[in-house]
Amino acid sequence: MRDNLTPLFTEFTCGSLKLANRFVMSPMTRQFSPNGVPGDDVASYYARRAKAKVGLIITEGVGIDHPSAIGEGTMGEKNIPVLHGNAALSGWRTAVEKVHAAGGKIIPQLWHMGGIRQEATAPHPEAKSMRPDEMSEAEIAETISGFVRSAVNAKAVGFDGVALHGAHGYLIDAFLWAGTNQRDDKWGGDLPRRARFACEIVKAIRTEVGPDFPILFRISQWKLQDYEARLADKPEELKIITDILSDAGVDIFDVSTRIFSDPVFEGSEMGLAGWIRKLSGKPTMTVGGIGFDKELAESFSQPTAAVDNLDEVVRRFEAEEFDLVTVGRALLMDAEWVMKVESGIDFESFDLTAYSRLD
Numbered sequence: 001m002r003d004n005l006t007p008l009f010t011e012f013t014c015g016s017l018k019l020a021n022r023f024v025m026s027p028m029t030r031q032f033s034p035n036g037v038p039g040d041d042v043a044s045y046y047a048r049r050a051k052a053k054v055g056l057i058i059t060e061g062v063g064i065d066h067p068s069a070i071g072e073g074t075m076g077e078k079n080i081p082v083l084h085g086n087a088a089l090s091g092w093r094t095a096v097e098k099v100h101a102a103g104g105k106i107i108p109q110l111w112h113m114g115g116i117r118q119e120a121t122a123p124h125p126e127a128k129s130m131r132p133d134e135m136s137e138a139e140i141a142e143t144i145s146g147f148v149r150s151a152v153n154a155k156a157v158g159f160d161g162v163a164l165h166g167a168h169g170y171l172i173d174a175f176l177w178a179g180t181n182q183r184d185d186k187w188g189g190d191l192p193r194r195a196r197f198a199c200e201i202v203k204a205i206r207t208e209v210g211p212d213f214p215i216l217f218r219i220s221q222w223k224l225q226d227y228e229a230r231l232a233d234k235p236e237e238l239k240i241i242t243d244i245l246s247d248a249g250v251d252i253f254d255v256s257t258r259i260f261s262d263p264v265f266e267g268s269e270m271g272l273a274g275w276i277r278k279l280s281g282k283p284t285m286t287v288g289g290i291g292f293d294k295e296l297a298e299s300f301s302q303p304t305a306a307v308d309n310l311d312e313v314v315r316r317f318e319a320e321e322f323d324l325v326t327v328g329r330a331l332l333m334d335a336e337w338v339m340k341v342e343s344g345i346d347f348e349s350f351d352l353t354a355y356s357r358l359d
């Protein structure tokens with residue numbers, strides 16, 4: 001093993017979750033689950049990565065138990081898995097068992113697309129898409145219950161925790177961000193009120209799953225609608241959000257940035273995961289551009305070469321910016337990427353055909 005990478009091959013514990021190393025597979029929508037049911041091919045895809053030393057897998061976004069949770073989003077998505085109903089739960093149970101047998105851990109990402117879901121799209125074309133400004137108290141309550149039912153299902157099928165998709169402009173983030181939440185009641189207005197929806201979901205899940213079952217929360221400044229958007233302009237604002245979420249029961253922040261090393265606030269080179277770790281005292285995960293010379297959006301249109309930027313990852317890890325290292329495209333391309341990291345073998349450059357394969 002390359003000597004300086006040793007810190008990333010150490011164990012990590014959070015509540016009932018024990019990981020063999022610090023590498024996490026980032027949630028990536030794959031569209032291989034017809035009728036919302038993940039089959040054996042999906043289970044094997046995740047198990048291959050667990051076998052090849054990915055410490056923790058966060059699944060693709062999984063639709064919560066609410067009619068308008070998923071549909072076609074900005075990419076016209078189809079065949080997204082769900083986390084309710086016997087067939088889907090049985091498929092997930094197989095995936096969990098295969099990942100555990102391979103020595104890994106797996107957590108589903110609970111997803112409600114909110115207003116990014118295009119109206120009248122399957123699986124429930126009749127359901128209206130949910131936007132904070134238009135939601136009634138009853139609709140808010142029903143959506144929160146859908147998150148809770150799905151989290152309870154996740155625990156029942158053996159997942160090692162739950163991860164909430166609170167980023168990228170989808171429903172939870174649409175409440176957090178002033179650009180999509182202009183309410184002036186208990187669900188909107190100032191930051192504490194905009195954070196209430198996320199907070200109520202976390203609290204309600206915590207009550208049902210007990211104290212040790214990890215709850216992860218993905219947070220981002222950027223939105224699909226606006227890459228330059230910001231939830232917080234200053235550390236003090238960020239702290240308001242992360243304190244509320246930590247008090248509600250979030251155990252780990254999955255901090256979604258487009259480039260993991262980008263500074264966020266003036267006068268510091270620290271990335272967003274570092275700020276959130278410092279402000280909240282909670283473990284954080286970093287993500288964005290690990291293993292490649294281009295970030296996600298650019299790699300749709302430009303050749304994307306493999307780069308070994310692990311030295312910078314380790315430098316920031318040792319500076320205590322984050323606890324876990326999350327990897328998206330590199331693990332989409334290559335199930336054995338972590339083993340290549342470990343033994344210093346060259347990585348593969350990015351290839352768009354990876355989106356249509358499940359190998």
Ligand SMILES: Cc1cc2nc3c(=O)[nH]c(=O)nc-3n(C[C@H](O)[C@H](O)[C@H](O)COP(=O)(O)O)c2cc1C
Binds near residue numbers: 029256327332
């Ligand atoms: C095919 C694909 C699907 C993705 N789907 C999701 C998703 O369902 N949920 C999510 O939070 N992020 C999603 N992302 C973003 C990744 O989790 C990750 O944050 C991003 O790709 C940056 O990491 P990378 O530079 O290592 O690829 C997706 C990315 C890709 C490439």
